[in-house]
Every structure is written in C-alpha cells, then in structure tokens.
Amino acid sequence: MQKIMNREEGFTGLEAAIVLIAFVVVAAVFSYVVLGAGFFTTQKSQEVVYTSVDMASSSMEILGDVYGLGTNNTVTTIRFTVGLSAGGTAVDFDTTQMVFATSSVVEILPADDPLYDTNGTSAGHWCIVDGASANDVLLEGDDKFTIVAMPSTALGVNTKFNLEVRPSVGSPLGLKRTTPPKIDAVNLLY
Template sequence: MDSVPSCEDGFTGLEAAIVLIAFVVVAAGFSYVVLGAGFFTTQKSQATVHTSVGQSSSTLEIVGNVYGTGSGTGAVGDTITYVNFSMGLAPGGTPIDFSKVVMVYSNASTLETLTPHDMTTTTINQPSQGGWAITEIQNPPNGDASTASPLLQPNEQFTISCEPANHIVENDLFSIEVRPSVGAAFSISRTAPAAINAVNVLY
C-alpha cells in the first residue's frame, strides 16, 4: 500500500508564526523596560534640578537697616549688646520655618552658634546671652501676631534680635549667617562704629 506523501508547509508556517510572535513579545517587553527606565531617569533629573535650584538660591532678604543696641553713650569701651534686623521672603520665595533655622555669629576671633529662643510659646522676649529670638512679627497671615507661628510666609516680616556671648566692641567687623533648613544661607556682615551709642545703624 502506497504511503500518503507528507507536506510540511503548514507546520513550517505555524513555526514561523510562533517565532515571530515570540520576537514581538520580547521586543515589546524590552521596549517597555527601556522606556520605563528613561522616564524614571528623566524624573530623577528634574527632581535634581529643582532641588539644586532650591538649595542654591536664598529666599530671604533684609528689610530695612541693621541696628546695634546697648547701653552705649559714645564713650570708649562701650559695646553693642543686641543686633536687630527684619527679614522677609524674597519675591517668589517659599515659606521658611524659623524653628529650624540656625544662626551663626562670627568675627575675627569668635565663631558661635546662637541658641534659639523657645518657639513653642508665642511670648515675645529678648534673647538670652549667646542666643537669638523673634522679637516682632509684622503682617501675620491671620492678623494676630500673638498667635503667629515661626513659619515666615509671603508679605510677613520677622524682626530678629541676636545677642552674641561676647558683646561687640568698637570697629569690630562681624557676620551673622542665617541658615534655613532648605535653601542657601543668608549672610549679614556689618562693622561696629568707632563710637558706640545706645542705638547704632550698622553698615
């Protein structure tokens, strides 16, 4: 009995289709992985850029003059006890939590981190020696400075008073560096006058 001739054309087409489908599935999966990695890298790059901009630019500015006050009468040997200045946010600046701000006082012979006044209370006090405090709040968002928080917000101003451990003498060049938790530090450099009075505008 003669055997029926075999034909493998149908099997060859089916195998080719399976191989093609396998290649398409693998290529699609690989493309998905590559695109996902690309999107992740792009997002990380954007986050890095935004963080770098936030860290490199200071959002603080001095409002008005810097004053040095004490019990001076213009006599030789008088010293400045407190350095007072007002701070606000620069245009477009984001709010800054002053409960997390670090202030560092320095001159030619001293470097000290000033101790913040207790900010869990709304009582406004002058700082203790070697410390700093918010002594006045202007334009608080809720209109009541007595209940305002240490979060400096747009249009708001904090008056800051600093009392270095060693009081400032005549002709002393000093700096106070305001270091927020986010953003660049803001440095205030001034020189005490040759004759120190009770109130002195510092330049």
C-alpha cells in the same frame, strides 16, 4: 511523491517566521522596559531639580538696615528685619538656627523661650521682638519679623562679623557686616 515529502523547504520558512516573531516580541518587551525606566529616571530628575532649587534659594531677605546697639564702646546687640523674598516659601522660625562668627569665635545662638519676646533677649541668644505673636512665628506672605541677636562676645570697633539665619529648609541668609570706627548707642552696620 516521496521526493516531495522529504523536502523541508517549507518548514525552514515557517521556522524562520517563528524566530522572527520571537525576536519582535522580545524587542517590544525590551523597548517597553527601557522606555519605562527612562520615564522613571526623567521624573526622578525633575523632582531632584525642584528640590535643589528650593534648597538653594533663600526664602528670606533683609528689609532695611542692620543696626548694632552698643554700650561701653562695644556692640552687644544686632537688630534687623527680615521678610520673604519674591516667590519665597514660608519659614518656620521655631526650627531656625542663628550662627554668629568673627575671626576668633563661632557660636550657635539658641532661640529664647518664648521665641517672640518684645523685651529683647539675653547674652548668647536671639528672639523676635516685632511682627510675630506668641503662637505664630511662621514668616509668610507680607510678614516682617524684627530679630534681635545678642552674641556672647561683644564686638569692638572695626570688627567684621557674620550672622547666618539658617532655616530648616532653604539656604541660609548671611549678614556680613563691620562695626563702625566709633560706636554709639545705635549704630548702622555696613
């Protein structure tokens, strides 16, 4: 009887089962943590993709032509109409900036105060002259805003320039145009 009691073969099997159960529990906890981290990472990646698509796509487009209003054989005022592109999100023009650039000058054009002004703007500023109201400068739906920008620098004949409309959200809308070889009172800019 003593020989049977000194044998530990049964205890070895029990210990092996306990160790196996411990490994299974640890593996289950570890896999739960890894899967949770994977789901969290996937969700964050999806948010980043949606945010970057919103930021990269311009919500606005030019409707019609871009005009340069001239005096004394120079273009002093740029006039154009913008609207939302298909599926574009609303653009708040209270927080929008305009940047004017030529080969020799770059300037940020501040908005007039008030931003909506049917009389136009002064040199070095921009404003909305049609399509908005004094209390509503949010471009949404089928709205069309006619914008007048008057850089401090007058543009001569055959001068290339860039005018960027930079909303607070989304990519800027760039206008790259050239003044004509002969400047009249109203000029179509290409």
